[in-house]
Amino acid sequence: MxxxxxxxxxxxxxxxxxxxxxxxxxxxxxxxxxxxxxxxxxxxxxxxxxxxxxxxxxxxxxxxxxxxxxxxxxxxxxxxxxxxxxxxxxxxxxxxxxxxxxxxxxxxxxxxxxxxxxxxxxxxxxxxxxxxxxxxxxxxxxxxxxxxxxxxxxxxxxxxxxxxxxxxxxxxxxxxxxxxxxxxxxxxxxxxxxxxxxxxxxxxxxxxxxxxxxxxxxxxxxxxxxxxxxxxxxxxxxxxxxxxxxxxxxxxxxxxxxxxxxxxxxxxxxxxxxxxxxxxxxxxxxxxxxxxxxxxxxxxxxxxxxxxxxxxxxxxxxxxxxxxxxxNYYKKALEIRKLYKDVLVHGDFDHIDYANKQIMSYTKAGKDKKAYVVLNLTKNVVKYTKQVEGDLRLILSNYSANSDSELQPFESRVYLVST
The missing domain is CATH 3.20.20.80 (Glycosidases)
Structure with missing residues (x-):
């Protein structure tokens, strides 16, 4: 040795x-x-x-x-x-x-x-x-x-x-x-x-x-x-x-x-x-x-x-x-994490649109709730299309306004999904 x-x-x-x-x-x-x-x-x-x-x-x-x-x-x-x-x-x-x-x-x-x-x-x-x-x-x-x-x-x-x-x-x-x-x-x-x-x-x-x-x-x-x-x-x-x-x-x-x-x-x-x-x-x-x-x-x-x-x-x-x-964004994100811990802390992670080289998106599924997370991994504006069915309620984002067709540089969103 x-x-x-x-x-x-x-x-x-x-x-x-x-x-x-x-x-x-x-x-x-x-x-x-x-x-x-x-x-x-x-x-x-x-x-x-x-x-x-x-x-x-x-x-x-x-x-x-x-x-x-x-x-x-x-x-x-x-x-x-x-x-x-x-x-x-x-x-x-x-x-x-x-x-x-x-x-x-x-x-x-x-x-x-x-x-x-x-x-x-x-x-x-x-x-x-x-x-x-x-x-x-x-x-x-x-x-x-x-x-x-x-x-x-x-x-x-x-x-x-x-x-x-x-x-x-x-x-x-x-x-x-x-x-x-x-x-x-x-x-x-x-x-x-x-x-x-x-x-x-x-x-x-x-x-x-x-x-x-x-x-x-x-x-x-x-x-x-x-x-x-x-x-x-x-x-x-x-x-x-x-x-x-x-x-x-x-x-x-x-x-x-x-x-x-x-x-x-x-x-x-x-x-x-x-x-x-x-x-x-x-x-x-x-x-x-x-x-x-x-x-x-x-x-x-x-x-x-x-x-x-x-x-x-x-x-x-x-x-x-x-x-x-x-x-201050971390404070808000951690509040959301605690509020929806059943899905965000304990939920199962599944990729969506895995082959996309710019966007990381996934769902977190709990016993009776689902979250949909979207992340732009780049500093560019990229095209975006909703990848899940159902009504989406935005609960966290790092931008004050969000487009249905594109993501801003490093934009992130967390939605609750209602089916």
């Missing part, structure tokens, strides 16, 4: 991530008991409501540990070694989660959401099936992995409208026919900003309207919705003008340094920097933008990273004050 780090006593410890992050030995019962006591029960006794459990598929290793072959040292998100067959979904992983649940979690009114990147539906269900008594839900990565290589986010190939539709269909319908529960998310601390990735931040107007379109999408999908700090005010990726020296994440820096060893041309470096600007985790780790003062009101000192250049325009104070802002 690679990445064994020397210690002062000339011994070694295993680390799967950054230096200074030794992997704990879950095979040792005393270690597990210490984790349950100090990292779980301690906080539950203080009243926390639950946990996000990081990379919770990597605790159980396949023994004996072995070195990776030289030709097997392909990047895993910039880490530089393979996890499958050695550390991911190991032979005792479900035993450990069941034990943690039975010894600690089940004795509290608590919620757990796990992170299991790259898992198949079948593998995922082993963690979140209600009968397994392990985790309540896990994050489903289908949308945020769009366009990325299987083991390398910077091996970015782009995606089609059909890829986009498939990803959200799989995320929203994950629970169908199971005893599991789902999650909805397109941003977190490891992902770039969704407006830059799936909308358009080239102008303030397009940032605003595409951010609202994405809010419509998120608020109409089945599962527990997670919003990441800054998503609700329309924060964007860092500017393309930023040099590589502005990026701080170990994932980005390690990848860039390894890339430089291949003696790339200036053209190749420029190409990779554009991908880094689009996909780097750093984009979600810039300071939260509270107002238009120094450092966006985040700190009077020097923050970890400099604030995004657009902080004068994009900040919480501006968004709260503007009735037409992304923030």
């Amino acid at each position: 690679p990445r064994l780090m020397p210690m002062t006593r000339q011994q070694y410890y295993l680390r799967l991530f950054a230096e200074g992050q030794p992997d704990l030995n879950w095979e040792n019962e005393d270690t597990r008991e210490a984790i349950y006591k100090s990292a779980v029960k301690f906080w539950l006794d203080k009243g926390v409501d639950g946990f996000r459990i990081d990379v919770c598929s990597l605790y159980s290793k396949t023994y004996p540990l072995r070195d990776a072959a030289a030709d097997d040292m392909t990047p895993v998100d910039g880490l530089g070694f393979p996890l499958e067959g050695q550390a991911s979904n190991g032979p005792r992983i479900h035993e450990f989660h069941k034990e943690m649940n039975s010894k600690v979690m089940s004795h509290y009114d608590t919620m757990t959401v796990g992170e299991v990147p790259g898992a198949s539906v079948e593998e995922t269900l082993k963690y979140v099936s209600a009968k397994e008594k392990e985790l309540n839900m896990i994050f489903l990565f289908y949308p945020v992995e769009l366009g990325c290589g299987k083991t390398d986010r910077f091996n970015y190939q782009g995606f089609t409208a059909q890829d986009f539709k498939d990803a959200f269909f799989k995320q929203s319908n994950f629970v169908k026919g199971t005893d599991a529960w789902s999650t909805v998310f397109i941003e977190n601390h490891d992902q770039p900003r969704s407006i830059t990735r799936f909308g358009d931040d080239s102008t303030p107007e397009l940032r605003n309207i595409s951010g609202k379109m994405l809010a419509t999408l998120q608020s109409t999908l089945s599962g527990t919705l997670f919003l990441y700090e800054g998503q609700e005010i329309g924060m964007t990726n860092v500017p393309v003008s930023w040099d590589i020296s502005e990026y701080k994440d170990v994932n980005t820096i390690n990848y860039w340094n390894a890339f430089l060893k291949t003696n790339p041309s200036e053209e190749e470096k420029t190409k990779l920097l554009k991908v880094i600007n689009l996909m780097a985790r750093d984009n979600a780790r810039t300071p939260m933008l509270w107002n238009d003062s120094k450092n966006g009101g985040f700190s009077t000192g020097d923050p970890w990273m400099r604030v995004n250049d657009n902080y004068k325009e994009v900040n919480a104070a501006n968004e709260r004050a503007d009735p037409n802002s992304i923030y």
Whole structure:
């Protein structure tokens, strides 16, 4: 197993991530008991409501540990070694989660959401099936992995409208026919900003309207919705003008340094920097933008990273004050989601006009209600024809006026359908 780090006593410890992050030995019962006591029960006794459990598929290793072959040292998100067959979904992983649940979690009114990147539906269900008594839900990565290589986010190939539709269909319908529960998310601390990735931040107007379109999408999908700090005010990726020296994440820096060893041309470096600007985790780790003062009101000192250049325009104070802002649209969208939760949160997702490369439309069907959702995925005006039968009542839109024959740039609509 690679990445064994020397210690002062000339011994070694295993680390799967950054230096200074030794992997704990879950095979040792005393270690597990210490984790349950100090990292779980301690906080539950203080009243926390639950946990996000990081990379919770990597605790159980396949023994004996072995070195990776030289030709097997392909990047895993910039880490530089393979996890499958050695550390991911190991032979005792479900035993450990069941034990943690039975010894600690089940004795509290608590919620757990796990992170299991790259898992198949079948593998995922082993963690979140209600009968397994392990985790309540896990994050489903289908949308945020769009366009990325299987083991390398910077091996970015782009995606089609059909890829986009498939990803959200799989995320929203994950629970169908199971005893599991789902999650909805397109941003977190490891992902770039969704407006830059799936909308358009080239102008303030397009940032605003595409951010609202994405809010419509998120608020109409089945599962527990997670919003990441800054998503609700329309924060964007860092500017393309930023040099590589502005990026701080170990994932980005390690990848860039390894890339430089291949003696790339200036053209190749420029190409990779554009991908880094689009996909780097750093984009979600810039300071939260509270107002238009120094450092966006985040700190009077020097923050970890400099604030995004657009902080004068994009900040919480501006968004709260503007009735037409992304923030206030999210408030409305979430109210609609709660009001019609039987259909929007729990309803079955079915595509309409799947082959359309500009419009994403779908229905959400509950026990006695149906919703019809229409999204223009482009910055162009596109032709539109109603795709469902029955009377339509508009309950949410990011435009004040709506045409029966066309959709405006990034226009979104949610209708209730009466038959």
